[in-house]
Amino acid sequence: MIEVKEVSRRFGSQLAVDNVSLTIEHGTITVLVGTSGSGKSTLLRIINRLIDPTSGTVLIDGRDTAAISGEELRRGIGYAIQGHGLFPHWTVARNIATVPQLLGWDQARIARRVDELLKLFDLDPSLYAEKLPHQLSGGQQQRVGVARALAAEPAVLLMDEPFGALDPIIRAKAQEDLLALQRRLGITVVLVTHDMEEALLLGSRIAVMDGGKLLQYATPTEILTHPAPGFVERLIGGPDRSLRLLSLIKVAKAMQPGEAEGKPVAEDASLRDALSELLWAGRQALPVTGADGQPRGRITLPAILGLAGKDTHAEAPA
Numbered sequence: 465m466i467e468v469k470e471v472s473r474r475f476g477s478q479l480a481v482d483n484v485s486l487t488i489e490h491g492t493i494t495v496l497v498g499t500s501g502s503g504k505s506t507l508l509r510i511i512n513r514l515i516d517p518t519s520g521t522v523l524i525d526g527r528d529t530a531a532i533s534g535e536e537l538r539r540g541i542g543y544a545i546q547g548h549g550l551f552p553h554w555t556v557a558r559n560i561a562t563v564p565q566l567l568g569w570d571q572a573r574i575a576r577r578v579d580e581l582l583k584l585f586d587l588d589p590s591l592y593a594e595k596l597p598h599q600l601s602g603g604q605q606q607r608v609g610v611a612r613a614l615a616a617e618p619a620v621l622l623m624d625e626p627f628g629a630l631d632p633i634i635r636a637k638a639q640e641d642l643l644a645l646q647r648r649l650g651i652t653v654v655l656v657t658h659d660m661e662e663a664l665l666l667g668s669r670i671a672v673m674d675g676g677k678l679l680q681y682a683t684p685t686e687i688l689t690h691p692a693p694g695f696v697e698r699l700i701g702g703p704d705r706s707l708r709l710l711s712l713i714k715v716a717k718a719m720q721p722g723e724a725e726g727k728p729v730a731e732d733a734s735l736r737d738a739l740s741e742l743l744w745a746g747r748q749a750l751p752v753t754g755a756d757g758q759p760r761g762r763i764t765l766p767a768i769l770g771l772a773g774k775d776t777h778a779e780a781p782a
């Protein structure tokens with residue numbers, strides 16, 4: 465658990481982070497979102513003490529980070545940044561091995577870990593381990609950046625606009641991969657983005673910042689259905705609000721017993737995707753199948769519409 469308590473950071477006369485308190489539960493993805501200059505990156509860097517707070521404290525699993533040397537702290541916390549930050553003249557393998565080398569792991573253990581991470585990120589070690597970063601695509605470099613951040617098996621991974629430099633298709637894949645990776649490893653992720661869509665997709669909880677202040681800290685559903693008045697309301701108040709809400713809810717939640725004609729939708733697809741399929745097919749209902757491809761029930765337009773409004777949605781979606 466990470467506890468940020470009344471943290472402020474001043475740069476000259478400017479208050480970049482203004483009395484922020486929030487608690488980040490273990491094994492969740494917390495997204496810090498806000499416009500440029502809102503203090504997200506500063507707050508993120510205060511967690512691994514790349515920046516010291518002017519006042520306030522950060523506790524990680526009950527330990528005050530001020531009592532730990534910055535270097536020791538950063539060896540235990542993964543950090544991935546936009547544009548990956550790889551060393552250009554080091555091979556992929558050496559880049560990934562950076563922190564384990566610093567920690568003095570023996571060479572055989574490092575080699576095993578590099579191999580394991582390359583495979584985890586879908587990069588065949590025999591093809592990629594000895595390549596230089598510029599010989600990889602942007603998406604591959606980004607994956608190596610995250611692999612490097614995870615090399616020493618940190619319990620916490622900080623990510624600053626990690627997908628900012630990727631084109632939309634690769635970006636969507638990288639976001640999916642992060643969700644799968646986080647579930648698989650059970651790590652705590654804190655991610656900075658200026659993209660509310662990304663925050664809604666990835667966040668277990670979202671911290672909305674503006675002018676250094678934390679305006680709202682809540683689940684994606686709460687942010688969409690009960691935004692804090694003012695900035696947050698304006699940020700998510702576009703015409704696609706109901707579609708964003710539907711994208712957070714799985715088909716399984718609105719499924720009904722029974723059959724329907726047409727191309728099936730998966731029960732773990734979002735209601736937004738199901739709505740799109742229904743509109744495209746010009747139908748009132750479509751069949752739903754499980755991960756095993758077997759029929760589970762059906763999804764209907766009225767059932768989806770019943771969950772698309774702010775007042776029809778009292779509890780957090782599955």
Ligand SMILES: Nc1ncnc2c1ncn2[C@@H]1O[C@H](COP(=O)(O)OP(=O)(O)OP(=O)(O)O)[C@@H](O)[C@H]1O
Pocket residue numbers: 475478479480498499500501502503504505506507658
């Ligand atoms: N080292 C520094 N020296 C002086 N001012 C700084 C420094 N770092 C950040 N700031 C200022 O603090 C404010 C918050 O910056 P920060 O980088 O945390 O914002 P951000 O929300 O991450 O923005 P962006 O999305 O543009 O990176 C900005 O106004 C910035 O100019």
